[in-house]
Amino acid sequence: MKGFTAHTGVALPLMTDNMNTDVIIPSREMKRVSKVGLADGLFANIRYADGKRQPDPAFLLNRAEYADASVLMLGRNAGCGSSREHAVWALADYGFRAVLAESFATIFHDNCVANGIVPVALPRATLDRIADWVMDNPSERQVTVDLSAGHVEADGAHVFEIAPLAQRMLIEGLSPIDLTLEDRPLIDAFTEADRARRGWLYRAGQG
Amino acid sequence: MGQTLYQKIRAAHEVRRFEDGSSLVYIDRIMLHERTGSIALSNMIDEGRGIMTPEMVFSTIDHIVDTRPGRPDGTRMPGGQVFLDEMRRTTGQLGLRLFGTDDPRQGIVHVIAPEQGIALPGITMVCPDSHTCTLGGLGALAWGIGSTDCEHALAARTLRIAGHRQMRIRLEGRRPGWLTAKDIIIHLICRFGAGFGAGHVIEFAGPVVEAMEVEERLTLCNMGVEFAAFTALVAPDRKTLDYVQGRAFAPRAEDVPEAEAQWLALTSDADAAFDRDIVVDVSEIAPTVSWGTSPEHATPVDGLLPGGPGLEAAYRYAGLEPGTPILGQPIDGAFIGSCTNSRLSDLRCAAALLRGRKVPDGVRAVCAPGSTAVKLAAEAEGLDAVFREAGFEWHEAGCAFCFYAGGETFPPGARVVSSTNRNFEGRQGPGVRTHIASPETVAWSAVNGRISDVREVLS
Numbered sequence: 249m250k251g252f253t254a255h256t257g258v259a260l261p262l263m264t265d266n267m268n269t270d271v272i273i274p275s276r277e278m279k280r281v282s283k284v285g286l287a288d289g290l291f292a293n294i295r296y297a298d299g300k301r302q303p304d305p306a307f308l309l310n311r312a313e314y315a316d317a318s319v320l321m322l323g324r325n326a327g328c329g330s331s332r333e334h335a336v337w338a339l340a341d342y343g344f345r346a347v348l349a350e351s352f353a354t355i356f357h358d359n360c361v362a363n364g365i366v367p368v369a370l371p372r373a374t375l376d377r378i379a380d381w382v383m384d385n386p387s388e389r390q391v392t393v394d395l396s397a398g399h400v401e402a403d404g405a406h407v408f409e410i411a412p413l414a415q416r417m418l419i420e421g422l423s424p425i426d427l428t429l430e431d432r433p434l435i436d437a438f439t440e441a442d443r444a445r446r447g448w449l450y451r452a453g454q455g
Numbered sequence: 456m457g458q459t460l461y462q463k464i465r466a467a468h469e470v471r472r473f474e475d476g477s478s479l480v481y482i483d484r485i486m487l488h489e490r491t492g493s494i495a496l497s498n499m500i501d502e503g504r505g506i507m508t509p510e511m512v513f514s515t516i517d518h519i520v521d522t523r524p525g526r527p528d529g530t531r532m533p534g535g536q537v538f539l540d541e542m543r544r545t546t547g548q549l550g551l552r553l554f555g556t557d558d559p560r561q562g563i564v565h566v567i568a569p570e571q572g573i574a575l576p577g578i579t580m581v582c583p584d585s586h587t588c589t590l591g592g593l594g595a596l597a598w599g600i601g602s603t604d605c606e607h608a609l610a611a612r613t614l615r616i617a618g619h620r621q622m623r624i625r626l627e628g629r630r631p632g633w634l635t636a637k638d639i640i641i642h643l644i645c646r647f648g649a650g651f652g653a654g655h656v657i658e659f660a661g662p663v664v665e666a667m668e669v670e671e672r673l674t675l676c677n678m679g680v681e682f683a684a685f686t687a688l689v690a691p692d693r694k695t696l697d698y699v700q701g702r703a704f705a706p707r708a709e710d711v712p713e714a715e716a717q718w719l720a721l722t723s724d725a726d727a728a729f730d731r732d733i734v735v736d737v738s739e740i741a742p743t744v745s746w747g748t749s750p751e752h753a754t755p756v757d758g759l760l761p762g763g764p765g766l767e768a769a770y771r772y773a774g775l776e777p778g779t780p781i782l783g784q785p786i787d788g789a790f791i792g793s794c795t796n797s798r799l800s801d802l803r804c805a806a807a808l809l810r811g812r813k814v815p816d817g818v819r820a821v822c823a824p825g826s827t828a829v830k831l832a833a834e835a836e837g838l839d840a841v842f843r844e845a846g847f848e849w850h851e852a853g854c855a856f857c858f859y860a861g862g863e864t865f866p867p868g869a870r871v872v873s874s875t876n877r878n879f880e881g882r883q884g885p886g887v888r889t890h891i892a893s894p895e896t897v898a899w900s901a902v903n904g905r906i907s908d909v910r911e912v913l914s
Contacts, residue, residue: 265765266649266749270879276861279534281493281541283602293881325650325683329879330858331585332491333601351653354685355585355599362603411617412475424603425504428611431471431479435507435613438470438481445467446717448710449483453572454510455552455560455703 251421252364254394255345257318258386259402260308261379267322268329269356273338275330286338313386319393321379322349323372327356336363346393348400350375361414364421366395368408378402395419457724459621460690461656464596464721468579476618482608483578484511486564487551489542490518491583495605496545506549507612513573513704514546515554517563519860522823522850528556531855531862560703562826562852565589565794569673570828572702576691576718581608586794586876588679591688592672593695594721598686619685620654620730623723625661628736633913635804636671637796637874637893639663640678641743643735645753652684655730658723659689663737669698670800677795678876681750690722742909744892745878746781747773752878756896756908757782772880773888774868781890781906788871789820789901790883792850793857796874796894797825802833805874805898806841808912814846815904819865823850845902859884872900 277289297304308314320339326349327335336359339347346366360367370378381403382389392401395418400406417424428435443450458466471479487495492514499506506512516539519530529536546553554560560571565586568574576594581587583605590597600608608614626639644651659675667675672689679687696715699705706714741755747769754760760770762777770777775784791797791805802824814820822842824830830852833839839849850856855863857875864884865871871889874897875882878889890906900907 266751268749268877268879270858270877270882274881275490275858276532278490278860279537281497281537283494283498293885325653328649328681328683329585329877331583331599331601333494333583333603336601351650351683353683354654355601358604359601362601411477413473413477413615424615425607425610428479428607428613428615431613432611434470434479435481435611439612442481446714448706448714448717449575449578451710452575452706453702453704455571 252418256392259319259382259391260317261321265323269335272335283337287341290338320347324350328353331355333359457726459723459727486582487514489538493541495602522853532860566825572705585680588686589677591676594691622655622731623729626663628738635893636674638743649751652682657687748880784906787869788865790873792823793875795876801894805894808898809845812902820847
């Protein structure tokens with residue numbers, strides 16, 4: 249995975265509360281056993297009119313000034329609902345690199361980090377201010393997410409907090425699995441001790 | 456200071472503690488289904504990663520498999536066959552257990568996990584499916600993850616989790632006989648908001664929870680994720696232990712005393728501290744149904760629909776008006792199934808209201824038992840005949856009706872009362888208006904052809 253230091257791009261201020269992953273990508277759009285090729289299904293239910301592939305002009309992403317958006321803006325409880333990582337893969341496939349929201353659903357948050365998308369939590373008032381500023385001229389007024397510095401630049405700098413591990417994983421583009429496997433001796437030692445403590449689990453029925 | 460139930464389970468699984476409060480925790484058992492598991496497994500094969508402990512992995516086919524009676528071994532989702540084929544190929548190649556469509560142990564992951572003794576008190580469990588929190592009803596620390604985390608758990612038998620805040624919701628007061636666990640959890644989400652549990656582990660406790668049957672506790676915890684919680688759980692007690700005993704993947708008879716002694720110690724200490732400690736009097740809760748497009752859009756069945764800012768889109772989708780009653784709204788469909796409410800106890804409660812009654816013409820009613828074992832057990836006691844004679848379709852076990860993947864659905868615009876957990880826009884199909892409710896409310900509404908109050912018949 250590519251490392252992330254800072255990104256500047258067009259923001260898409262949807263600002264929706266409780267934006268669920270069914271809306272980010274409907275289940276019927278998850279057609280392949282694959283993490284790529286999902287951009288077309290992104291927001292399909294609200295992006296296309298009448299169930300056909302006709303862009304609905306009422307949806308912000310279909311307007312020319314937002315078409316190149318790479319910073320998604322949502323309200324509270326962003327990415328709630330289904331655990332489908334396809335929601336994040338579809339965002340990444342379209343070109344999104346960061347999501348700004350008031351709060352995140354846990355699974356969606358972790359899926360973002362696992363796929364190089366920066367989840368940025370900001371107070372609602374800050375988000376509303378950024379959204380107003382962006383909407384005046386979306387293509388000119390681009391938003392910068394500076395992960396190393398821990399702030400968003402958009403009509404001023406707005407500091408955000410992110411867990412140190414998530415920050416490091418995103419910046420270095422690390423594979424969490426490889427990182428954990430460095431602790432293999434610890435895991436093996438735990439298993440050994442656990443087998444003595446909870447033998448019932450290791451000897452449990454095997455069907 | 457004492458420890459909470461969650462802290463005890465977490466501490467017993469901590470392989471490594473990090474400075475930021477996160478921990479690498481040991482994962483005891485993993486469940487997979489074809490919709491998300493197939494991707495994790497094929498990616499692992501592509502990357503040449505091995506599975507650390509294949510015997511702790513349990514897979515099934517539940518999400519998009521056809522549930523029509525006597526189903527063909529396929530899916531009605533256009534292009535969906537590849538998920539079934541990949542699940543069979545990858546589990547075969549990696550030597551994993553698969554409860555396929557020809558296996559009597561097949562069913563919805565969160566239904567078969569307790570049923571087969573895969574979920575146990577005090578263990579850690581994950582599945583790339585958000586409703587894994589259901590298993591907290593047994594006192595397991597179980598949570599839903601994405602595909603990448605699933606690969607992590609498979610490859611390293613561990614996951615790194617953040618430090619969580621803790622919330623206890625104590626349910627007290629007199630519980631009327633007609634009040635279900637489903638009514639209670641929808642009420643809580645409506646009252647406190649769908650984002651209320653963010654960053655928290657929720658422990659459900661108090662005399663009402665202690666008096667609940669185990670399967671009711673599974674329903675309660677199932678919707679923990681609709682509350683935005685990391686997960687939810689209930690302390691195991693004698694009822695839990697009796698429920699678990701003798702199941703296929705549970706401890707062997709000679710190990711039961713030791714296991715039970717450990718499980719009974721899994722309670723929050725009297726002096727344990729919670730970040731939030733809430734008491735709710737259940738005697739004030741009515742049968743509860745959702746009206747809009749988030750589980751927090753709910754109302755007592757005899758209430759008037761709420762007003763307020765930001766609800767316009769939900770009302771537009773639902774085809775309803777604030778200030779009007781939900782009671783008596785004509786329905787087009789009724790569904791009993793899903794990981795929330797499709798266990799044998801749910802089907803019995805619904806059947807009791809369907810016996811001798813008939814769903815009116817124009818209402819399509821469907822029941823999909825949660826597992827093949829539930830279906831067979833229900834048939835053995837004649838429940839299938841009750842459902843069929845009442846006009847319900849009697850389906851095979853699976854998830855398909857709960858979420859639309861291009862296959863099973865109701866027509867656009869249909870108003871459907873459903874024992875499921877999500878009423879998101881389009882969740883059960885384009886334009887379908889889902890009202891989530893208890894199986895009893897679904898059954899009683901189905902035979903009346905309109906959203907109905909179970910107190911008319913159960914009081």
